[in-house]
Amino acid sequence: MSGQIAVSMRFRVPAESLRDLITSYYMIEVQGPPAATVEDLLQPEWGNLRIRLRSEWQALDDEGRPVEGLNAALFGPTSHARPVIARPGKLLGIGFTPLGWTILIRTPADALADAIAEPQGELGESIAALREDLLQETAEEAMFARLDAFFEERAHGGNRKEAQIRAVHAALLDPELATVEGLVGRTGLSQSVLGRVCMRSFGFTPKLLLQRQRFLRTLAVLANGDPRPIGQLLDGAYVDHSHFNRDFKRFMGLSPSEYLAMPRLILKAAMGSRDRALGAALQGLHELATGTS
Structure with missing residues (x-):
C-alpha cells in the first residue's frame, strides 16, 4: 500500500424477486491521492460482476497474469484467494448465488471457475449498455434501481434445474x-x-x-x-x-x-x-x- 488511503463499502439487498439470485449489490469506494494503491486478497467466493464507474483496479487471473482496464468483468466462482490492487475511485459489484449465476449469466460456472473474463456476446452488449445508463446516474439508489430492472428482465424463464x-x-x-x-x-x-x-x-x-x-x-x-x-x-x-x-x-x-x-x-x-x-x-x-x- 502506498499513500494515505481509505476504503469503504456499501451493500444493498436487491429487489425481493431477485434475492435468491443476487446476494447483494455493493459499491466499493477508495479515497486517497491519485497514485495511492491498496492491495488485498479476496477470499473464495461465488461469482460476481464488477463494473468500473470511476476507478482503476487490477486482479490476477488463475495463472497469475494481471487483468486490468476492463469496464466490466465477470469474476467466476473461486477456490482460492484472488489478489487485487485498487486505486482511488468507485467500483460497482453484483454478487450472484449459484442459482443466480445459472439464470442471469447463463454460462457454465466451471467454464469461468477461478477466472476473470470480459462479458461477451449478448450479455456483453447488455452490460455495456447498462454501464452507460449507470454512468448517467448521480445517486447510488438510482443505480441500484437500474440494476434491479436489468436483472429482473433477465430472470424471466428461470431454469429447469x-x-x-x-x-x-x-x-x-x-x-x-x-x-x-x-x-x-x-x-x-x-x-x-x-x-x-x-x-x-x-x-x-x-x-x-x-x-x-x-x-x-x-x-x-x-x-x-x-x-x-x-x-x-x-x-x-x-x-x-x-x-x-x-x-x-x-x-x-x-x-x-x-x-x-x-x-x-x-x-x-x-x-x-x-x-x-x-x-x-x-x-x-x-x-x-x-x-x-
Missing part, C-alpha cells in the same frame, strides 16, 4: 454435512447428477465445495477478531489445528498468522459492512431467502 441447485446450495450450508455421500443423501441426487449440478452451477466438484465451505465458516469467525483460541474456532469438520492450517494455506496461499498480519483494508470494510447489511460476513455463506422448494 432450479430445484436441484437449491437443494445443493442448502446442503452445502449445513455444517453437519461433511461428505459427498451426505450430499447425495440430503439432496436425493445420484452422485453423477450431483457432480454435474455442482460443476455447472457452483463451479467445482462436490468434494472441493464441501472443503471450501468448512474453510469459509472458520475464516468468517477468525477474520472477525474472535478472541478465543483458534482451536475453539475451528469448524467441526476439522480434525485438528494442523488440518485447518493446511486448508488455509491451500485456499489463501499463506498461513493464518500471515493473513491476520495483513492490513486487509478491502476485506475488513467488506466483511463488517456486509454483516451489518445482510447478516453474513462472506458471500460464500449466503443463504437463499426462500428455501429449497
Whole structure:
C-alpha cells in the first residue's frame, strides 16, 4: 500500500424477486491521492460482476497474469484467494448465488471457475449498455434501481434445474454435512447428477465445495477478531489445528498468522459492512431467502 488511503463499502439487498439470485449489490469506494494503491486478497467466493464507474483496479487471473482496464468483468466462482490492487475511485459489484449465476449469466460456472473474463456476446452488449445508463446516474439508489430492472428482465424463464441447485446450495450450508455421500443423501441426487449440478452451477466438484465451505465458516469467525483460541474456532469438520492450517494455506496461499498480519483494508470494510447489511460476513455463506422448494 502506498499513500494515505481509505476504503469503504456499501451493500444493498436487491429487489425481493431477485434475492435468491443476487446476494447483494455493493459499491466499493477508495479515497486517497491519485497514485495511492491498496492491495488485498479476496477470499473464495461465488461469482460476481464488477463494473468500473470511476476507478482503476487490477486482479490476477488463475495463472497469475494481471487483468486490468476492463469496464466490466465477470469474476467466476473461486477456490482460492484472488489478489487485487485498487486505486482511488468507485467500483460497482453484483454478487450472484449459484442459482443466480445459472439464470442471469447463463454460462457454465466451471467454464469461468477461478477466472476473470470480459462479458461477451449478448450479455456483453447488455452490460455495456447498462454501464452507460449507470454512468448517467448521480445517486447510488438510482443505480441500484437500474440494476434491479436489468436483472429482473433477465430472470424471466428461470431454469429447469432450479430445484436441484437449491437443494445443493442448502446442503452445502449445513455444517453437519461433511461428505459427498451426505450430499447425495440430503439432496436425493445420484452422485453423477450431483457432480454435474455442482460443476455447472457452483463451479467445482462436490468434494472441493464441501472443503471450501468448512474453510469459509472458520475464516468468517477468525477474520472477525474472535478472541478465543483458534482451536475453539475451528469448524467441526476439522480434525485438528494442523488440518485447518493446511486448508488455509491451500485456499489463501499463506498461513493464518500471515493473513491476520495483513492490513486487509478491502476485506475488513467488506466483511463488517456486509454483516451489518445482510447478516453474513462472506458471500460464500449466503443463504437463499426462500428455501429449497
